[in-house]
Each structure stands twice: as structure tokens, then as C-alpha cells.
Amino acid sequence: MSASTITQSATSSLSRAARELELRRGEFDLALHLGCVRSVPDEGGGGRRVARAEIDRVRAEDGFPEVLRERVKAVGTTEGAALMGVTTTRFTRLARLGLVVPVKFYLNRYRAVVWLYLAEELRQFAADQQNAPLMTGRTPQGLRDQLDEGLDLRPRNWRGRHLGFLLRQTEDPWAQAAVVASLLDPVEVAEIVKDPHERASLDSLRPERVSQAAPESPAARIAERVATADDPDEISWLRADLAQSLSEARQDRPAPRPTPIASLAADSASPDPPSLVPRSAAPPSPISAQHASRPRLPGPDDRLTTPESPRTHRLLGWLRRRKPDACPPTAL
Numbered sequence: 001m002s003a004s005t006i007t008q009s010a011t012s013s014l015s016r017a018a019r020e021l022e023l024r025r026g027e028f029d030l031a032l033h034l035g036c037v038r039s040v041p042d043e044g045g046g047g048r049r050v051a052r053a054e055i056d057r058v059r060a061e062d063g064f065p066e067v068l069r070e071r072v073k074a075v076g077t078t079e080g081a082a083l084m085g086v087t088t089t090r091f092t093r094l095a096r097l098g099l100v101v102p103v104k105f106y107l108n109r110y111r112a113v114v115w116l117y118l119a120e121e122l123r124q125f126a127a128d129q130q131n132a133p134l135m136t137g138r139t140p141q142g143l144r145d146q147l148d149e150g151l152d153l154r155p156r157n158w159r160g161r162h163l164g165f166l167l168r169q170t171e172d173p174w175a176q177a178a179v180v181a182s183l184l185d186p187v188e189v190a191e192i193v194k195d196p197h198e199r200a201s202l203d204s205l206r207p208e209r210v211s212q213a214a215p216e217s218p219a220a221r222i223a224e225r226v227a228t229a230d231d232p233d234e235i236s237w238l239r240a241d242l243a244q245s246l247s248e249a250r251q252d253r254p255a256p257r258p259t260p261i262a263s264l265a266a267d268s269a270s271p272d273p274p275s276l277v278p279r280s281a282a283p284p285s286p287i288s289a290q291h292a293s294r295p296r297l298p299g300p301d302d303r304l305t306t307p308e309s310p311r312t313h314r315l316l317g318w319l320r321r322r323k324p325d326a327c328p329p330t331a332l
Helices: 003-010 014-020 025-034 052-059 066-071 077-084 088-096 119-127 129-135 141-148 154-168 173-182 186-192 196-204 218-226 232-252 265-269 286-290 310-322
Strands: 048-051 104-107 113-118
Touching (some): 014 025, 014 052, 025 066, 048 052, 066 119, 077 088, 077 119, 088 141, 113 119, 119 129, 154 173, 154 218, 173 196, 186 196, 186 232
Antiparallel strands (some): 104 113
């Protein structure tokens, strides 16, 4: 039995683990996000899996599965306000001020962003006596001024939380750098990561997008905006973090480079076609004798009968690119 087969038998797929832990897939994803259930990478490259021992550990906890479900229960604004005993307007203000942090979001049928919060965290916030002044009475003037200026920390706080979750999923330095880069605009990434091969490596390790919508669809673009840093302070912090992560990744190992294209040595070793072999037996013409002493530019047959220098390779390649009829037609 191979090591891969042993690993498969000792772990379960995410969907099977969710069933065994009696969680819906959304609840199970949150359990992974919060660290309630730990996953491991699939050695076969098939994503992540959950160890059999981890499933047994969670099932053995007191109050399973009700306690686990309560820990991962996420609620929207209306239910969250009811849990805290405040109006939905006040709850939204608290969320925009960053006092309660969303744990996930989705887009409704109108493509509006709907934020979800952990019910357990909302109860803890409401039970803390230090937060009592924020639960009743008028909001302090300084906070009201920030709200009037359009302050909304929900996207930024969600990104910070999401970043921590993604970083906990891997210990590979390049993958961690890719996580940080995924929250920045590509223009910002290009300013930090000058090497195109390193950028390609980060892009290949980019985490899955938060939206399951079709790429370039309106819903996907909205979700992408939510997942991309837009606050100047946040961008500055992420840029510095990316530079540091990139330095650590380079120390661990260089980014993979593409395999060089094989030279044309095999082609040059093959015999020339008879129709292209120069006819050396023909006597020189008077015009040829007249110009024999002048330097001659390489002709089309020289490529087939004389060794090529690297510079000639580059020149001929440039000329071929410049010829419109040398390019294959592009599929529409």
C-alpha cells in the first residue's frame, strides 16, 4: 500500500467530514475558518482534508453537536440586533465603526453585500459592561462625525480576519506571500514584486476567490472589490507585509523559472532540402565578379548553410515577428 493510499484512509474529504460532524457546508467552512476543526493539506494535491483523529476529537467534545453549531452560528443584521437588544440602525453603526466584526459576507439577489456576524461574539459584546454606553443613549459626537463622513470598517475588518485564516492554512513562505498579495490591487503588487517570474509564482499560489460567481460577472467584480484593500493605511500595511514576506520567501528558495526553449540545433543538424541547396557549380556572372569584394548581407539561404551566431538568431527572430504573414491567424 502506497503512502498516498495510507494518507487517504487516515483522512476524510471536507464534504465527508462535514457530514460526520453534522454541520452544513457553510457552518463547516466557518468551523475551519475559526480553527474549531483543523484541516491538513492533501499530499496528492487535491486540496485540504480532515484527519480521522480530528473528527474523533471534535465528536468527543461535551455537548456535540449543539455546542459546535452554536460556536459557528452566523447571523445577519436583523438577528444580530435582536441578540444584542438594540435596533438594526444602532447595530449597523456599531458594525461600521468596527466594534463588531463580520465573519463572512454574500451577495443577495440585488447584488447587495450582506454581512454576517458570529452570534457568540455578539452576545459577548452585549454582556460586556464596558460596552453599555454604546448600547443605549446617543452615540458619542466623535463617532457620529466619523459615520457622517462615510466611515465603514466592515470590509477592512473582514479582510483582516480573512487574511489571518488564509495564513493559518499554510506554512510555505511563497504561499503566505501570495495570500498577502491577493488582498492588494495587481498594480500595487507589481510595484513591490518587480520580477515577472515571481509575480507569476504568486499568482499561481493565489487562494481561491471568495465568490463562486462566474469570473468577470457583476457579482464576481463586486466580491473582488470587497476582497481588495482600498484604505490607504491598510494598503500601506499590506505593502510592507508583502515586501517582508517576499524577502523571507526568497531566502527559503527562489521562485521557479520557466524551462529555456530548446535551441534549433536539431534542425540545423538535419540535411538541407535539395531545392534550397545553393548551386555552387554555376559559373559566377560578371555582375557577381564585379561585386565580389563588397561586403554582402546575409541572404535567406545563409540560414541553412552557415552557422548562426546568437545575434543572427535574434535578428531573424525579430524580422519574423515583424512579418504580418508569419503570424498564425488568431481564433475569434
